[in-house]
Amino acid sequence: MSRPIRVVGLCGGIGAGKSTVAALLAERGATVIDVDALGRHVLTEDDVRAAVVAEFGDGVLADDGSIDRGSLAAEVFAGAPHLDRNATGSRLADLEAISHPAINRELDRRLTRLRDRTGPADDHLVVLDMAVLVESDLGRLPDGRGYREVVVVEADREVRLERLAGRGMTAADASARMDAQAGDADRRAVADHVVVNNGDEAELAAEVDRLHRLLTSDPLTSDPATSEERPAPVRCTPDD
Numbered sequence: 001m002s003r004p005i006r007v008v009g010l011c012g013g014i015g016a017g018k019s020t021v022a023a024l025l026a027e028r029g030a031t032v033i034d035v036d037a038l039g040r041h042v043l044t045e046d047d048v049r050a051a052v053v054a055e056f057g058d059g060v061l062a063d064d065g066s067i068d069r070g071s072l073a074a075e076v077f078a079g080a081p082h083l084d085r086n087a088t089g090s091r092l093a094d095l096e097a098i099s100h101p102a103i104n105r106e107l108d109r110r111l112t113r114l115r116d117r118t119g120p121a122d123d124h125l126v127v128l129d130m131a132v133l134v135e136s137d138l139g140r141l142p143d144g145r146g147y148r149e150v151v152v153v154e155a156d157r158e159v160r161l162e163r164l165a166g167r168g169m170t171a172a173d174a175s176a177r178m179d180a181q182a183g184d185a186d187r188r189a190v191a192d193h194v195v196v197n198n199g200d201e202a203e204l205a206a207e208v209d210r211l212h213r214l215l216t217s218d219p220l221t222s223d224p225a226t227s228e229e230r231p232a233p234v235r236c237t238p239d240d
């Protein structure tokens with residue numbers, strides 16, 4: 001028996017609280033797939049490893065023949081630690097041209113396994129936790145098999161800087177990373193739901209309760225595979 005799943009792409013700028021929202025949705029029963037972790041996983045696949053070595057040289061290999069992610073990062077970001085993936089000649093774009101199709105293949109396999117699993121005939125919620133959503137084709141799969149709606153987590157820049165400082169990141173590093181990512185306006189343009197995370201953990205939990213109810217009860221708000229005009233995003237804020 002195949003069960004229906006509802007696949008949501010979850011993104012947000014660094015420090016906005018994306019992973020925290022993903023964890024709260026998991027606590028409420030969603031299956032969370034860490035797409036960034038899939039990126040690390042695909043580097044262990046033989047064909048991906050061979051393509052990466054062909055592109056970046058065997059200096060990226062560790063002694064045991066696996067990809068050394070530190071050496072690979074040094075190659076990709078040489079001289080430009082927060083490289084714009086769209087810049088001409090971007091080595092990050094070269095790496096993503098290899099890794100993203102592999103990540104999407106692995107994602108497709110995992111989503112198929114989830115659909116094939118026998119279980120209650122509910123619209124089981126699957127959340128793709130992904131740092132890079134608007135910037136790439138990650139999570140977009142043929143025939144509507146990938147994410148079909150987008151949740152964006154937002155927080156003010158000062159709040160994010162403060163949270164990232166709590167994680168030991170300098171303001172300069174955090175700012176540089178923010179500036180290299182898509183901006184709030186870009187994410188909002190693709191958002192079906194926006195979670196504003198400027199408050200404390202209790203406020204965020206209440207917002208996620210509301211979001212979870214929407215995602216497990218309301219019909220799909222849009223289908224990025226087919227819709228050209230996107231509806232205004234539903235905001236989940238304490239004021240609602």
Ligand code: ATP
Binds near residue numbers: 015019131164167
């Ligand atoms: P990254 O892109 O780096 O993975 P992220 O968007 O996933 O960042 P989180 O890791 O979820 O962000 O959150 C950043 C930090 O802020 C974490 O230390 C988290 O515990 C903290 N945090 C998130 N939301 C809140 C909140 N509402 N109140 C207090 N701390 C929070």
